[in-house]
Amino acid sequence: MAFAKIETAMTDIAKLEEYTLRQIDEAADEAALEAVRLAALGKKGAISALLATLGKMSPEERKTEGAKINALKDKTTEAIATRREALSEAALETRLAAETLDVTLPAPASPLERGRIHPISQVTDELSIIFADMGFAVAEGPDIESDDYNFTKLNFPEGHPAREMQDTFFLAPTGGEKRLLRTHTSPVQVRTMLSKKPPIRVICPGRVYRCDFDQTHTPMFHQIEGLVIDETTHLGHLKWTLEEFLKSFFEVKGVKLRFRPSFFPFTEPSMEVDVQCRRQGGDIRFGEGEDWMEILGCGMVHPNVLRNCGIDPDRYQGFAFGVGVDRLAMLKYGMSDLRAFFDADTRWLEHYGFRPLDFPTLAGGLSS
Amino acid sequence: MKLTLSWLKEHLDTSASLSEIVETLTRIGLEVEHVHDPAAQLKDFTIARVIEAKPHPNADRLRVCMVDTGAGAPVQVVCGAPNARTGMKSVFSAPGTYIPGKKITLGKGVIRGVESLGMLCSAAELELSNDHEGIIDLPEDAPVGVSYAQWAGLNDPIIEINLTPNRPDAAGVHGIARDLAAAELGVLKTKDILPVEGKFPCPFGVTLDFKEEDKHLAPFFGLRLVRGVKNGQSPAWLQARLREIGLRPINALVDITNFLTFDRARPLHVFDAKKVKGDLVVRRARKGETLLALDGRTYELDETMVVICDDNGPESLAGVMGGEASGCDENTTDVLIETALWDPMNIAHTGRKLGIVTDARYRFERGVDPAFALPGIELATQLVLEFCGGAPSELTLAGELPRLSRAINFPWSETKRLTGLDTPREDAALILERLGFSVESAGADIAHIAAPSWRPDIEGKADIVEEVVRMIGVDNVPSTPLPRTDGVAPAVLTMMQKRARNARRALAGQGLVEAVTWSFVSKEQAEAFGGGAAALALANPIASELSDMRPSLLPGLVAAAGRNAARGLGDQNLFEVGQIFLDATETGQRLAATGVRRGLAGAGRHWSTPAREAGAFDARSDVMALLDSLGVATGGLQIVPGGPPWFHPGRSATLQFGPKTIVGHFGELHPRALKTMDVEGPVAAFEIILDALPAPKAKPTKIKPKLEISDLQPVSRDFAFIVDRATRAGDLVKAAQGADRTLIADVAVFDLYEGKGVPEGKKSIGLAVTLQPREKTLTDAEIEAVALKIVSEAEKKCGAMLR
Numbered sequence A: 001m002a003f004a005k006i007e008t009a010m011t012d013i014a015k016l017e018e019y020t021l022r023q024i025d026e027a028a029d030e031a032a033l034e035a036v037r038l039a040a041l042g043k044k045g046a047i048s049a050l051l052a053t054l055g056k057m058s059p060e061e062r063k064t065e066g067a068k069i070n071a072l073k074d075k076t077t078e079a080i081a082t083r084r085e086a087l088s089e090a091a092l093e094t095r096l097a098a099e100t101l102d103v104t105l106p107a108p109a110s111p112l113e114r115g116r117i118h119p120i121s122q123v124t125d126e127l128s129i130i131f132a133d134m135g136f137a138v139a140e141g142p143d144i145e146s147d148d149y150n151f152t153k154l155n156f157p158e159g160h161p162a163r164e165m166q167d168t169f170f171l172a173p174t175g176g177e178k179r180l181l182r183t184h185t186s187p188v189q190v191r192t193m194l195s196k197k198p199p200i201r202v203i204c205p206g207r208v209y210r211c212d213f214d215q216t217h218t219p220m221f222h223q224i225e226g227l228v229i230d231e232t233t234h235l236g237h238l239k240w241t242l243e244e245f246l247k248s249f250f251e252v253k254g255v256k257l258r259f260r261p262s263f264f265p266f267t268e269p270s271m272e273v274d275v276q277c278r279r280q281g282g283d284i285r286f287g288e289g290e291d292w293m294e295i296l297g298c299g300m301v302h303p304n305v306l307r308n309c310g311i312d313p314d315r316y317q318g319f320a321f322g323v324g325v326d327r328l329a330m331l332k333y334g335m336s337d338l339r340a341f342f343d344a345d346t347r348w349l350e351h352y353g354f355r356p357l358d359f360p361t362l363a364g365g366l367s368s
Numbered sequence B: 001m002k003l004t005l006s007w008l009k010e011h012l013d014t015s016a017s018l019s020e021i022v023e024t025l026t027r028i029g030l031e032v033e034h035v036h037d038p039a040a041q042l043k044d045f046t047i048a049r050v051i052e053a054k055p056h057p058n059a060d061r062l063r064v065c066m067v068d069t070g071a072g073a074p075v076q077v078v079c080g081a082p083n084a085r086t087g088m089k090s091v092f093s094a095p096g097t098y099i100p101g102k103k104i105t106l107g108k109g110v111i112r113g114v115e116s117l118g119m120l121c122s123a124a125e126l127e128l129s130n131d132h133e134g135i136i137d138l139p140e141d142a143p144v145g146v147s148y149a150q151w152a153g154l155n156d157p158i159i160e161i162n163l164t165p166n167r168p169d170a171a172g173v174h175g176i177a178r179d180l181a182a183a184e185l186g187v188l189k190t191k192d193i194l195p196v197e198g199k200f201p202c203p204f205g206v207t208l209d210f211k212e213e214d215k216h217l218a219p220f221f222g223l224r225l226v227r228g229v230k231n232g233q234s235p236a237w238l239q240a241r242l243r244e245i246g247l248r249p250i251n252a253l254v255d256i257t258n259f260l261t262f263d264r265a266r267p268l269h270v271f272d273a274k275k276v277k278g279d280l281v282v283r284r285a286r287k288g289e290t291l292l293a294l295d296g297r298t299y300e301l302d303e304t305m306v307v308i309c310d311d312n313g314p315e316s317l318a319g320v321m322g323g324e325a326s327g328c329d330e331n332t333t334d335v336l337i338e339t340a341l342w343d344p345m346n347i348a349h350t351g352r353k354l355g356i357v358t359d360a361r362y363r364f365e366r367g368v369d370p371a372f373a374l375p376g377i378e379l380a381t382q383l384v385l386e387f388c389g390g391a392p393s394e395l396t397l398a399g400e401l402p403r404l405s406r407a408i409n410f411p412w413s414e415t416k417r418l419t420g421l422d423t424p425r426e427d428a429a430l431i432l433e434r435l436g437f438s439v440e441s442a443g444a445d446i447a448h449i450a451a452p453s454w455r456p457d458i459e460g461k462a463d464i465v466e467e468v469v470r471m472i473g474v475d476n477v478p479s480t481p482l483p484r485t486d487g488v489a490p491a492v493l494t495m496m497q498k499r500a501r502n503a504r505r506a507l508a509g510q511g512l513v514e515a516v517t518w519s520f521v522s523k524e525q526a527e528a529f530g531g532g533a534a535a536l537a538l539a540n541p542i543a544s545e546l547s548d549m550r551p552s553l554l555p556g557l558v559a560a561a562g563r564n565a566a567r568g569l570g571d572q573n574l575f576e577v578g579q580i581f582l583d584a585t586e587t588g589q590r591l592a593a594t595g596v597r598r599g600l601a602g603a604g605r606h607w608s609t610p611a612r613e614a615g616a617f618d619a620r621s622d623v624m625a626l627l628d629s630l631g632v633a634t635g636g637l638q639i640v641p642g643g644p645p646w647f648h649p650g651r652s653a654t655l656q657f658g659p660k661t662i663v664g665h666f667g668e669l670h671p672r673a674l675k676t677m678d679v680e681g682p683v684a685a686f687e688i689i690l691d692a693l694p695a696p697k698a699k700p701t702k703i704k705p706k707l708e709i710s711d712l713q714p715v716s717r718d719f720a721f722i723v724d725r726a727t728r729a730g731d732l733v734k735a736a737q738g739a740d741r742t743l744i745a746d747v748a749v750f751d752l753y754e755g756k757g758v759p760e761g762k763k764s765i766g767l768a769v770t771l772q773p774r775e776k777t778l779t780d781a782e783i784e785a786v787a788l789k790i791v792s793e794a795e796k797k798c799g800a801m802l803r
Helices: A013-026 A030-041 A046-056 A059-098 A119-133 A161-165 A186-195 A235-250 A303-308 A325-333 A338-342 A346-352 B005-011 B018-027 B173-182 B212-217 B236-244 B252-264 B344-354 B359-366 B370-388 B413-419 B425-434 B461-472 B495-509 B523-528 B554-566 B616-629 B671-677 B729-738 B780-798
Strands: A144-146 A179-181 A200-209 A220-230 A257-264 A267-280 A283-286 A291-301 A317-324 B002-004 B031-036 B046-056 B059-068 B075-079 B089-093 B109-111 B114-116 B158-162 B206-208 B220-227 B269-272 B280-284 B290-292 B298-300 B306-310 B313-317 B335-341 B396-399 B407-411 B438-440 B446-450 B572-581 B589-598 B638-641 B647-656 B662-669 B683-689 B715-724 B744-753 B762-771
Touching (some): A013 A046, A030 A046, A030 A059, A119 A220, A119 A235, A119 A325, A186 A200, A186 A220, A220 A325, A235 A325, A267 B461, A291 A325, A317 A325, A325 A338, B002 B236, B005 B173, B206 B396, B269 B313, B344 B359, B495 B589, B554 B572, B554 B589, B589 B616, B715 B729, B729 B744, B729 B762, B729 B780
Antiparallel strands (some): A257 A267, A267 A291, B046 B089, B109 B114, B269 B335, B715 B762
16 A cells, blocks of 8 residues: 655644544554654654744744644654554464464473383482481492402301302402302491491492392392491390381381391391281282281391401490392382393383482482 | 101190191291191092993093082082092092192083083192092092091191201201290100110221311211111101101111101111121222212212221212112111211311212201210111111210310390390290200309200300290390481482482483393403403303403493394483492492493484484483583593494594593494494493592582673674594684683584585584673674684684685
8 A cells, every 4th residue: 555645735733633543543564654654753744844833833823733733743653652562463463373383293202201210229229318317328348259258257157058048159260369249248247347446337238149040039139238336236226227117118107027036147146027018919018917028137246247347246236137129129119020120121121110300308208 | 847747746745736836936936938738738628439420421531420429419520530430439629629739729610511510639639749640549448528638647737947057956856846845835755765785796897087187077986787687668657757758768777867867857877787898987088089879970089078988998978978889778687877977067068069968968067966976876776676676786986976065154134235135034044944055053143054965056145145035036025216316317328329329310311221230241242341351250150141240331231222122122222320340359340330322312203303323422412411410520521532442433432531530431332342242233322430530629618619700791703614524623612712711701513514615525613602701891803803813723723714
């Protein structure tokens, strides 16, 4: 549409107003509106021209005409602003109407959705948190150990049949000291006692190795052991610690334990601990029921072990316990085959694994 | 250790039920692993008579039997057994009965159109034997309607105890009965074993031929000859006992030794005296000597083992197994009975070395009761005389029975100290006495307590505490809260533990899935990834593909990716944080964080972006995320082209903080390494040694360095440089950064191009340089000056030309 030039001669303010406002209303887009504005309010615009005529008027005339012309100017300015707003709204609407997405298209998965934490790491984190709260530090040691730390210092005499309870992997002899893969994390307890004075409170998680391979035994598995040495800790404390630990770990209100006297060379008295459970179908629940499930071994640290580690058994005493991390994971989270833990089948890992930010905490509960 | 209930009751006068006995055994540390109670399992199986068996109308092999079960009207049963016939007696089970041999509960059924309301059973279905050829065929006088198990005498439950190695005394029924008596479950039946009067001197001499320092190998040896025996089958009761615990009756003389092994935990040996030439000599074996043992195998002996010899050489392997040549059979008329003490360690060693597991070895290596060596041979003689007749000689003895004096000074307070359990000392003393301990000065604070001869495991105060506690029951020890430190629990993880933990979360956050793979790999794989040293090979691997300690986490992860690919899951993103082994010393074990990516990167095939294979830069991005999450300052990190031999030489890099602080690698894996792993590539990977990363500087406070931000707007200028293809972008970035170290805040590579418009052999690199004015807004002239400096530095250092 072409815009008629507003005649500067058009002196009839009412007409000019009507004309200008119509022009504004009819402006179809921002550019047309700008042309109207220039025609009316630009340097050479009709209203500007009218304003210029004020200088030649008498003061009285100027008073009346000035007010009229300025009113016209204000009205026009406002009308332009309103029209501009309307045009921009309409333009936006038009644009938006054309801008569409097929929101049913899948978005790329975030790495957080794909990553997983292995159940062994998760359960180790859970255990560390429980025991950290009870004041246990985490101690670690090497997987390749000496016979002395793995057996002798732990009161397994050379050639004693107790050594055969743990089928040991040996490293090929190379002339030096005989070395083996630790069969339990107890050598870490030895290292701790040799390097630290009581009071001692540590847990020792880690990989251990025994020559055995079936559905419930793998040549490598994970253990966590606990050790407390001071002047007063006794079997009653051990019972309490294990009750608290298992209760927290299985996230139940209470759990009954059954202690059976047993034998380990490094503890005296020694016990195996069964935990109360209910077996239902393939399911197992802790903290209820009439069944018992063997879960860990424990005892008071044998005086010979204390002595072997430079601690006076008449002054110091304490307890130790050991439990399979993989086994705890299986019991809590319901995996049935230990071998699958080490097969790295991503279908298994994605199913049984934990989300990257699913960090166990005491405040938030161990598991989500 | 297996025993039957009736056998136990030979030694224990008790009215306790089986379940009470089983429960008590477990409670006092003799863990019952299994109870096989045939009477309970078979209580619903009854004796029945087949009134009539006629052919099945619709099946040639089946018969339709009318069965008199003794309860009500005859029952119709369809039976497939070839031996089912009119008039026979067999074992019947009604619908609803659990069939142990089939692990099913029997239902009513219609078989080929004929109703069947029960089953006639084979021995296999009752789990009594493997015989499933036909149904059980009972004698004519078997009473119809009566419980089969009761009639057949299958009412003796078999108890299997998982014996701990410290309790050799409980490797005999008598010892188990003694423990139960101490637990107040009954009264131990004891009888005096009187010496047998010898009718003549034993004609066989014995020499213990050992050097002074070896005398412990055979401290005591006793021998008796019984002439004129008749070695037939042993009595039915003895055979039944042996069979029930899984032993095969052989002949009376052998059965007697086996019986006493289990009854009294006293292994003995019998020689056929006529096959023994000359006197016996007990000595170390000589290298090269062999023995054909009773198991029919020939063993090569050496000087670490102890043998019993006659003039012909070794006749028996001490404490482990007798020899075939001098063994007793049904023709034996003169028997030499041996009782002896051996060194437990030596017996264990011999058994292990030769791979012989026997009931004798089991007991000798745990330690037999030395005080029962003589009663044992007297008891054996009595049984020989009773079963086989004959005339006994006097005993030939050599060596000495050890004098046991193992009195322990035991403060009664010790039980409370170690367990928290407050036991009256009278109660404790009573428990100990029932277990055969002698308690002197029981009234004093410190008593003198001596363990009985059959308890070699009792060495000190803690052992006595255990005896008291196990009899009172650990369940009665009061649970006592472990005192805790006041306030909030302090941190307990070491820096390395935190690193491992954070590394796992960071890598999982990168979309990698955590695997836990074996610590051992095959030798070939170890060698392909920088390992394979002899010192890290296992002497006794469980399988050849698990033979060497891993030098890297890569072979385990690559193999896992390969296994998953074989399952049809080609895109693999795996990581592991764990130990690797560079040598067999403590410091040779390092903590690594390693990842592999195979197949398509990121979300894989996705409409939003073109699919691309995961490559070295995905691995680099994992590394940078890892280092960042560990808070490692990467300012000094150098990325040097090339990696170890298992990485692609042109597509890999070494990460280091100076040439002596190599912390890892990233890149594509070498096709040869992948070939060793039998995995199709390409595979991108990284490995970071977590304990090689520099430790952050210790700071006195947690206050972070002051934040410096400018109100002045940064200015950005883009540069497109043409450089030689071989020029490294990193060097160009460094050159640009060097142009003005105060003003240039960042140099980013925003473009990399080769091809049309760029000369052959060259490439174009686009740099976006950000200038951060510090004090005042930069004038155009100042910006231009810096730009010129950048261009000239780029040219000087890298031969770069503006495009």
